Amino acid sequence: MKASIVGAAAALAFATAPATAIARDTISIVGSSTVYPFATTVAERFGRGGNPTPKIESTGSGGGLKLFCQGVGTDTPDITNASRRMKKSEFEQCQSNGIKDITEVVVGYDGIVVANSAKAQHIDLTLRDIFLALAKEVPDPKGGEKLVPNPYKTWKEVNSSLPDTKIEVLGPPPTSGTRDAFNELAIEGGCKTFGWLKAIKDEDKNKYKAICRSIREDGAYVEAGENDNLIVQKLVSNPSALGVFGYSFLDQNRGKVQGAKINGVAPAMEVIASGEYPVSRSLYFYVKKAHVGVVPGIEGYIKEFTSERAWGPEGYLVDKGMIPLPDDKRAEMAKQAQGLVTMTGNEL
Secondary structure, three states, rough: HHHHHHHHHHHHHHOOOOOOOOOOOOOEEEOOOOOOOHHHHHHHHHHHHOOOOEEOOOOHHHHHHHHHHHOOOOEOOOEEOOOOOOOOHHHHHHHOOOOEEEEEEEEEEEEEEEEEOOOOOOEEEHHOOOOOHHEEEOOOOOOOOEEEOOOOOHHHHHHHOOOOOOEEEEEEOOOOOOHHHHHHHHHHHHHHOOHHOOOOOHHOOHHHHHHHHHHHOOOEEEEEOOOHHHHHHHHHHHOOOOEEEEEHHHHHOOEEEEEEOOEEEEHHHHHHHHOOOOOEEEEEEEEEEEEEEOOOOHHHHHHHHHOOOOOOOOOOHHHOEEEOOOOOHHHHHHHHHHOOOOOOOOOO
C-alpha cells in the first residue's frame, strides 16, 4: 500500500510537467554512437536481472541532448549519452524547458582514432598534418600570414613524408560528439601549431574557432553518419581512405583496420587513460531526475553502469574497449551518480 501511494504521488508530480504522455515501464536512452555499445551492454545485463531492457537509440551526442532537453514527460528520453560534455547552451535549453535537475556522470575515457585498412600502408600523422589536410582554410603554402581555401589534394602535398594518395577521410557528422571532439582536439590542435593563428584566440575567440574548428566541404571529408561500424566497413572496402571514430571500434576490429600514430603516439588504452595520446576525451551520460521514480528502473540501471563489475579495471565494459577512470574518480562518480547529485551548470 505504502509503495503504491509513493508511486501515485510521484506520478502526480510528474503529470504537472509540460510534456506528459502515456506512462511507460521501459527506460528510454538516446545519444552518442560512441557510448552506445557500452550503454547497450549495461542495458542487456540489467535486463537479464529481471528488469525491462532499456531502449537505446544512437542519435549522436548533439541529437541526443536536443531530444533530452525538449522537456519533462514520458514522450522524452530519461537518459542521454554523450561523447563530449554538455554545452552551456544545451544546459540552458534544458532549464528553459523545465528540466531543472540533471545528474552528470563521467563514465570513462575514449580516444579518437584516425584509421585505415589493415591492408593499406600504415600512416603516422601529426596534429598539424590533420589540420592542413582537413581544415576549411589553411595558411597559404606560398608563405606569409594569410589564409586560403584548402588547396591540398593528396597527403604528400600536406607532408612530403606521407603517401601520395588522395585525401579522403570518412567521419561523423556535426551532430556527433566525436566530430565535436575531433574538431577541438585534432583540427584545433594542429591549428595552434601556427603561432600567428594561435594568437588570434586572444584577439577574437569567435574568429579563432571559425578558423581552427572548421572542416573543409569540398569532398575530402565525407560525412559517413553516426554508425562507426559502417565507417570500419567502408575502410575495409576502400584501402586508400582514412576514417575517424572512437578507439573502442578500433579495438574491436583489429585485423580489419589499424590506427595511425598521432604526434608519434599509437592509440592504446594506457596512453589514452594517461592523457599522452593527443586526441582523447571523457564520455558522459546525463539523467533527467524528474523521471526517476516514475519510469521504473532508472536508479537500478545507473547502479549497474557505475558498479565495479561494469566500469572497473576488470569490468565487462573494459572488454568492449572502454578505458576506466582512475580509482578515486570512479568512486567520486559512483557516489555522484547513485546519489543523483544535481549539476549546477557553473561547471560548463
